[in-house]
Amino acid sequence: MSRFEKKTVVITGASRGIGAAIAKRFSQEGASLVVSANEESVHSVADEIKRDGGRAIAFVGDVTHKASVVALYDAAEAAFGSVDVSIQNAGVITIARIENMTEAEWDKVMAVNTKGVFLCAQEAISRMRKHKRGGRIISTASGQAREGFIFTPHYAASKMGVVGITQSLAKEVATEKITVNAFCPGIIETDMWAYNDHAWGKLLGDYAPGELMKEWVEGIPMKRAGTGEDVAGLVAFLASDDAAYITGQTINVDGGLIMS
């Protein structure tokens, strides 16, 4: 399969977890990749892609700073000419009772998960408009964009914000062959989920490591946690020509955890 031959894909939060899995999937389907994260280890994802015969550059930057986001898309255009698909995936979470949640936690989660999506989408769309070749804007929301979970009001607000950004931008660029969509992973086995298991587990009871995850996975109709590859399949579809008439949508990829 080479659905994305001659396409350039920028993806944030690609040093590990869901983002790294999405990047590898696009590379397997022929895309040139710009993998970005706020940690140096993102270089090893680009190296792995290149070792497997793909094309990739790594960019270390912070999605909460406009100048860093501009530099990311500049680097993508310098390396590969244009940006066809922009995937806003960088995200952070903290878990705390309301009385212990700090203003700094609120600000950070909103800055990465919501402002970061806005800044990247803004930069990608302005460049897609210039090139007049259309494009795809795809952002990572969460099951928490459907229903807030306990002890994470900032995260729920930040991910519901991603849905709002998606709908508003989809309307603005609808006649320009640029689609704007988001997706909601459920329980996906990554570093973030390991933190969730530990932090929620401490507040919700005396859970041993892995126990809370096990209990929540039992509540998934498919009875298994998701993988980065499960998510990557949906994202590749949304980026493909087959999804040309889909815009402004937010799609769950969660084994049936939330049905909406």
Ligand SMILES: NC(=O)c1ccc[n+]([C@@H]2O[C@H](COP(=O)([O-])OP(=O)(O)OC[C@H]3O[C@@H](n4cnc5c(N)ncnc54)[C@H](O)[C@@H]3O)[C@@H](O)[C@H]2O)c1
């Ligand atoms: N794992 C899950 O169960 C789950 C469920 C729903 C939604 N999500 C969302 O999926 C996305 C990826 O999650 P994951 O589980 O792979 O997380 P992860 O913690 O494994 O990876 C997070 C990535 O975001 C990057 N990042 C964090 N802050 C950044 C910043 N300021 N600038 C640039 N990059 C930054 C990190 O470097 C890393 O690459 C996130 O948006 C997360 O909220 C995850």
